[in-house]
Amino acid sequence: MTTPSLIRTLPGRSYTDPGLFRREQELIFERLWICAVRTTDLPRPGAFRTVRVGRESVLITRDRAGRLRAFLNVCRHRGAQLCTEESGTVRRSLQCPYHAWTYDLDGRLIAAPNLQRMPDLDRTERGLVTVPLREWLGYAWVCLADDPPSFEDTVVGAAAERLGDAAALDRYRTETLALGRRIDYDVRANWKLIVENFMECYHCATIHPELTDVLPEFADGYAAQSYVGHGAAFADEAEGFTVDGSAGFGRLPGIEDSQDRRYYAVTIRPQVFLNLVPDHVIVHRMFPLAPDRTRVACDWLYLPEVVASGADTAKSVELFHRVNAQDFAACERTQPAMDSRAYRDGGVLVPSEHHIGSFHAWVTDRLSGDGGV
Numbered sequence: 001m002t003t004p005s006l007i008r009t010l011p012g013r014s015y016t017d018p019g020l021f022r023r024e025q026e027l028i029f030e031r032l033w034i035c036a037v038r039t040t041d042l043p044r045p046g047a048f049r050t051v052r053v054g055r056e057s058v059l060i061t062r063d064r065a066g067r068l069r070a071f072l073n074v075c076r077h078r079g080a081q082l083c084t085e086e087s088g089t090v091r092r093s094l095q096c097p098y099h100a101w102t103y104d105l106d107g108r109l110i111a112a113p114n115l116q117r118m119p120d121l122d123r124t125e126r127g128l129v130t131v132p133l134r135e136w137l138g139y140a141w142v143c144l145a146d147d148p149p150s151f152e153d154t155v156v157g158a159a160a161e162r163l164g165d166a167a168a169l170d171r172y173r174t175e176t177l178a179l180g181r182r183i184d185y186d187v188r189a190n191w192k193l194i195v196e197n198f199m200e201c202y203h204c205a206t207i208h209p210e211l212t213d214v215l216p217e218f219a220d221g222y223a224a225q226s227y228v229g230h231g232a233a234f235a236d237e238a239e240g241f242t243v244d245g246s247a248g249f250g251r252l253p254g255i256e257d258s259q260d261r262r263y264y265a266v267t268i269r270p271q272v273f274l275n276l277v278p279d280h281v282i283v284h285r286m287f288p289l290a291p292d293r294t295r296v297a298c299d300w301l302y303l304p305e306v307v308a309s310g311a312d313t314a315k316s317v318e319l320f321h322r323v324n325a326q327d328f329a330a331c332e333r334t335q336p337a338m339d340s341r342a343y344r345d346g347g348v349l350v351p352s353e354h355h356i357g358s359f360h361a362w363v364t365d366r367l368s369g370d371g372g373v
Ligand code: FES
Pocket: 075, 076, 077, 078, 079, 080, 096, 097, 098, 099, 100, 101
């Protein structure tokens, strides 16, 4: 039997229903490894960041030994949020602004008013609730699950599977790169629309003129993600991955000839997109805030010497910033229709989008609550 040309998407309510969104938060974002912060965002002991993971606020600190730690951002006394700022630095400890319970950067309860009058208070037991944390690609990844899935299988392995080669990503040495630019996007669309859009390129010819100039094969509608291990070739006349095809920066030292002048895209479910080009790496992290609202943090990473030299990265950044703006506008244009009766049963995926069907199947499977990854 031949595969039909058109296969169904998820129904419209998958993108608007608050109850479904809550289930996604619980069964996807609070069960899987989430890429939370760039480790260099916490440059020294005492630095902290708060980040939204599922329905929780997670507090990430660098302790006195220089180790990154993650905790639920909730005081163990009466539940006040410990840190309300998105980032900051403390000298030695974290003090709750409500009744001044004080925690070490490693989460231990170290002081509280009248503590000597509570000899039975077990400070270990009343420390901050720890969240498992892993470092990879220069990011701190956290997982709220009681029993986190294998990081190697669900994160590292997922990227390797997409690239068809476990070593392909390592060669970019993303953990050694420096942050050249970060742009935060407040996107008025469901997180799944953003994932689906990233996975396909049927829209590239219509909305991405600058990108298709650099990657002409994208104009045919087939995304790099339609195939395992495929990198889209640069146009002959493009000197670099820049908004006008002008030269970028030197090739990253580890990558092979076969990876040169190519663009690779990887989706690590549920919230990371990696974009690999010879002279930089672009990382998207998504944080769903509501059924129709998602924060997307996008980092442009370059060799540390490129950033330190003060080199002008504007043309390099501008290419994908435009792509982001074009993509997010398309997602925002789609979101209102998710509630329309015209979309009650969803829409359709054309053949070049069929691989998105596997993402839909994955979401549906996760929501069935069987705990699989
Ligand atoms: S709620 Fe934090 S010290 Fe009371």
